[in-house]
Amino acid sequence: xxxxxxxxxxxxxxxxxxxxxxxxxxxxxxxxxxxxxxxxxxxxxxxxxxxxxxxxxxxxxxxxxxxxxxxxxxxxxxxxxxxxxxxxxxxxxxxxxxxxxxxxxxxxxxxxxxxxxxxxxxxxxxxxxxxxxxxxxxxxxxxxxxxxxxxxxx
Amino acid sequence: xxxxxxxxxxxxxxxxxxxxxxxxxxxxxxxxxxxxxxxxxxxxxxxxxxxxxxxxxxxxxxxxxxxxxxxxxxxxxxxxxxxxxxxxxxxxxxxxxxxxxxxxxxxxxxxxxxxxxxxxxxxxxxxxxxxxxxxxxxxxxxxxxxxxxxxxxxxxxxxxxxxxxxxxxxxxxxxxxxxxxxxxxxxxxxxxxxxxxxxxxxxxxxxxxxxxxxxxxxxxxxxxxxxxxxxxxxxxxxxxxxxxxxxxxxxxxxxxxxxxxxxxxxxxxxxxxxxxxxxxxxxxxxxxxxxxxxxxxxxxxxxxxxxxxxxxxxxxxxxxxxxxxxxxxxxxxxxxxxxxxxxxxxxxxxxxxxxxxxxxxxxxxxxxxxxxxxxxxxxxxxxxxxxxxxxxxxxxxxxxxxxxxxxxxxxxxxxxxxxxxxxxxxxxxxxxx
Numbered sequence: 001x002x003x004x005x006x007x008x009x010x011x012x013x014x015x016x017x018x019x020x021x022x023x024x025x026x027x028x029x030x031x032x033x034x035x036x037x038x039x040x041x042x043x044x045x046x047x048x049x050x051x052x053x054x055x056x057x058x059x060x061x062x063x064x065x066x067x068x069x070x071x072x073x074x075x076x077x078x079x080x081x082x083x084x085x086x087x088x089x090x091x092x093x094x095x096x097x098x099x100x101x102x103x104x105x106x107x108x109x110x111x112x113x114x115x116x117x118x119x120x121x122x123x124x125x126x127x128x129x130x131x132x133x134x135x136x137x138x139x140x141x142x143x144x145x146x147x148x149x150x151x152x153x154x
Numbered sequence: 155x156x157x158x159x160x161x162x163x164x165x166x167x168x169x170x171x172x173x174x175x176x177x178x179x180x181x182x183x184x185x186x187x188x189x190x191x192x193x194x195x196x197x198x199x200x201x202x203x204x205x206x207x208x209x210x211x212x213x214x215x216x217x218x219x220x221x222x223x224x225x226x227x228x229x230x231x232x233x234x235x236x237x238x239x240x241x242x243x244x245x246x247x248x249x250x251x252x253x254x255x256x257x258x259x260x261x262x263x264x265x266x267x268x269x270x271x272x273x274x275x276x277x278x279x280x281x282x283x284x285x286x287x288x289x290x291x292x293x294x295x296x297x298x299x300x301x302x303x304x305x306x307x308x309x310x311x312x313x314x315x316x317x318x319x320x321x322x323x324x325x326x327x328x329x330x331x332x333x334x335x336x337x338x339x340x341x342x343x344x345x346x347x348x349x350x351x352x353x354x355x356x357x358x359x360x361x362x363x364x365x366x367x368x369x370x371x372x373x374x375x376x377x378x379x380x381x382x383x384x385x386x387x388x389x390x391x392x393x394x395x396x397x398x399x400x401x402x403x404x405x406x407x408x409x410x411x412x413x414x415x416x417x418x419x420x421x422x423x424x425x426x427x428x429x430x431x432x433x434x435x436x437x438x439x440x441x442x443x444x445x446x447x448x449x450x451x452x453x454x455x456x457x458x459x460x461x462x463x464x465x466x467x468x469x470x471x472x473x474x475x476x477x478x479x480x481x482x483x484x485x486x487x488x489x490x491x492x493x494x495x496x497x498x499x500x501x502x503x504x505x506x507x508x509x510x511x512x513x514x515x516x517x518x519x520x521x522x523x524x525x526x527x528x529x530x531x532x533x534x535x536x537x538x539x540x541x542x543x544x545x546x547x548x549x550x551x552x553x554x555x556x557x558x559x560x561x562x563x564x565x566x567x568x569x570x571x572x573x574x575x576x577x578x579x580x581x582x583x584x585x586x587x
Contacts, residue, residue, distance in 0.1 A: 016317065017339070018357050024339040025322060063341040063498075066281050066323035078282075082243035083442055084400040086488045087480050120325060120492060121243035121442075122282050125400035125472070126407045135284045 002045045006030055010049060020050040024057055028067050037068040065119075072115040073108040075153045078132045081118040084125035093129050094118075096143040100150065113153065156386060158374040159367070159394060160410040163254030169289055172296040175257040181302055183376035187265045188310040191376075193224065196269035200372065203380035204392040209237055209328075209365030210440060210469040212458040221352035222270040222360045232272040233361040235337070236263055236369055238279040238286070239321060239328040242441035243492060244474040247396035248366040250408050252279070252286035255370075256293035260316065262369035264302060265376055267314050270362055275316045278333055281323055290318050325496035329545055330363040331355075332498065343500045344545035367396055389414030391457035399425035401475030402432040408472070414455035420473065421452065433478040436561060440469020442489050443550025445557035446476070465557065481577035482562040483569050486555055487515035493551035501544035507534055508551060518566065521574035528566060531559060 002010070013026035027050055031042045038046075038061055040054075047057040061067045068076075079094055097116055101109050108115045124130045127139030138149055162170050162178055170178065187196050201216025222232065236259060240248040251259060259277070267275050277290055294316050297303045305313050324342050326332040331345035334356045355361025371393060375383050384392040391413045397420050398408040404426030411424070417439070421427065428434050436446045439456065445466035447454070454460045461468040476485055494508035511534050514527045535556035538548040559566065568576050 022339040022357070025336070026339070029322060060339065060341055064322040064324055066321075081488075082492055083438075083474055083485065083488050084244050086485070087401045087474070087477070119282075120241060120323075120496065121245070123240050123246045123249050123280070125244050125246050125474070126398060128400060128406075132282060137282075137284070 002031070002049060003034070006034060007049070010046075014050070021052055024050050024052060024060055025064070025067075028057075028061055032067060036074075037071050039071075043069075071108070073112050075114050075134050077114055077116045078119035078122070079116065080120070080122045080124075080128070080130045082121035082125075084121070085129040088128035090129035090141075092143055093131065093141050093146070096146055100146060114150075155412065157394060157410045158378075158386075159251065159258070159370050159396065160254065162258075163250065165254075169253065169255050169293075170257065172257060172293070172300055175255075179377070180257055180373075181261050181300075183373035184261055184264050184268075184302060185308060187268055187376050188308060188312055193269050193271055196265060196376070199380055200269065200375055203375045203383040205368065205371055205375060205383065206391065206458060207365055208367035208371075208395070208471070210242070210443075210467070212468065215364065215368055218352065218364075219266070219270050219362060221350065222362060223353065224271060228271070229359050231274050232270055232359055233356040234263060234267040234270065234272040234275040235330075235333065235356065235361060235363045236275070236277045236366055237328065237330065237333060237363050238277050238283070238366045239333060240283075240366070241280055241325045241328050242443065242470050242472075243489070244400055244438065245398070245441045245470040245472045246400075247398050247408050247470060247472055249283060249286060250396065251366055251370050252283060253289055256286075256289045257297070258370050258373065259290070259366055260293055260297050260302070262372035263316065264297075264307070264314060265372050266362070266364060266369055268312055270360070272360075272362070273313050273315065275314060276337060276356075277316070277318045278327070278337060279318060279320050280327075281321050283320075287318060287320055294318060324498075325492075326498045326547065329547070332545070333363060334361065341498070343498045346544075387413035387457070389455050389457045390459065395456065395471050397424075397456060398472030399475065400472070401437075402429045402477040402480075403427065403475055404429055414457045414460070416453055416455050417447070417473070418452040420456065421475070425475075428475075428477065431479075434475065435478045435480075435482070436476040438469075438474045438476075438554055439466050440471050440473070442474070442492060443467075443546075443553055444469040445553040446561055447557075448561050466553070479577070481519075481575055482558055482565045483515060483518050483575065484577065486558045487512065487519055489554050490515055490551060493547065497547060501548075503538050503543050504545075504548035507538045508548060510534065511538075511551075511555065518569040519575050521569065521572070523566075523570040525570055527570065528559070528563075531555065531566075535559070 009030045010027045013023040014020045027046045047054045122130050129141045130139045197219045205215045206212040326342040327336045332342040336342040351361045395413045400406045436448045438444050490512045494512045497504045499505045535552045538552050540549045
């Protein structure tokens with residue numbers, strides 16, 4: 001069930017576009033913001049609300065890598081794996097994260113704290129390697145900094 | 155040296171707020187264009203200035219605008235979209251403008267919207283630019299309150315709404331027709347052209363999509379004229395350019411310099427030369443989807459025709475340096491992994507061809523490459539080239555591959571003959587998942 005607040009926000013997005021369907025990505029973002037991800041149930045709620053079939057909406061949802069159709073941890077780590085970070089040795093950061101968190105890409109730590117995902121170029125190539133955790137960008141990374149960075153997230 | 159785009163940007167300092175921006179001449183071009191010029195005059199001035207699209211394609215901006223239907227019979231509403239998706243790997247120039255001076259973009263968008271008589275505008279920004287999104291949101295709100303946006307702007311009768319749309323990933327969204335599909339709440343597949351967006355774009359209405367850096371140039375061209383703008387460039391291309399350098403250089407960064415500054419000056423003066431212990435081997439001049447250039451090209455001016463004549467593209471103007479200690483096959487493998495992953499899957503050559511290329515490069519990286527693999531890579535550069543795919547993604551992906559096969563062929567052959575990566579341990583690229 002969409003909450004009143006979610007409906008209110010989705011209604012606002014619908015008011016800006018010609019048909020409700022055109023606001024479906026915004027609606028998915030709103031739902032993901034409150035739940036952390038988009039479950040099958042949420043997907044159906046949004047589809048019904050904007051007048052789409054669930055299949056059609058899922059074809060949109062699964063196209064975009066930052067709409068999460070599986071549960072994620074409390075914090076999502078997006079590690080840049082594109083070219084400048086590759087040249088600057090992001091693989092050391094990746095391997096250290098695998099080791100520290102005992103997970104691989106696409107997995108969530110046992111305590112539900114972190115999900116680790118590879119991500120395309122974060123647009124901060126002069127400060128490679130880089131990663132984002134939730135809304136925070138970390139640049140010029142070294143493996144030595146990782147403990148301190150991860151500690152900020154509970 | 156004039157730096158119109160970045161003159162009010164100080165790294166690490168908050169951008170100028172609306173009042174401070176007005177104090178240094180901000181929004182003057184809105185007054186001038188809306189009160190003293192017809193839309194057609196704005197179009198003609200920008201066309202004369204020879205401003206070329208800074209997103210990579212390099213098309214004359216005023217000419218692009220001139221294809222929008224004008225007059226009372228034109229379909230409405232018309233749309234203007236700022237492409238702030240900046241997802242080309244190795245590119246970080248629009249971020250500087252978005253975070254550093256959001257009002258400059260808004261000012262450029264108001265004048266550009268006026269030139270094509272658009273009444274609704276969007277900033278389509280990539281998800282990762284959190285700080286930029288906050289700054290643009292605040293700046294749009296302030297511009298509304300000051301009467302630069304909304305109904306009857308400055309009493310001229312011109313109306314313009316502006317919205318920020320933040321994306322949810324995918325490189326494809328940078329392609330202008332795919333971007334429009336994303337804005338419409340659809341999968342970001344590209345659209346067939348024609349009809350071009352200028353005639354039938356967002357929601358089927360006339361639409362212009364311009365890059366952030368392109369739009370930020372508009373206020374300065376209106377204020378100072380076409381001749382001034384042309385004289386900023388050192389070569390036949392006009393204006394300044396935000397150039398960037400990343401990789402194993404001493405001081406990577408982004409700088410506004412005259413169009414036509416040489417690669418050597420960018421690399422050796424602004425980027426400080428190679429880091430100690432690293433030698434220059436090659437570079438991609440303008441993002442992941444441009445052909446390699448090598449030592450012999452270092453004295454070329456970074457402008458559209460010079461880089462094109464050398465067999466590459468200036469693209470976004472942000473260079474990625476390949477050093478001697480990074481495996482060229484691993485480097486290209488990283489790029490092809492990106493392109494294979496980011497293919498929208500709509501057309502067969504791209505969907506099937508790019509993963510094939512990636513698999514071959516992975517095999518080479520692991521020492522499992524075979525001599526015939528080189529031929530397979532060679533024919534992919536033809537079959538995924540221009541004209542064989544629905545959009546420019548796969549042809550763009552083939553640019554660094556075909557030029558790597560040309561300039562670094564020996565390195566590919568060594569992987570095959572020696573049955574391992576000669577650079578292994580430190581830089582062999584491994585796939586993500």
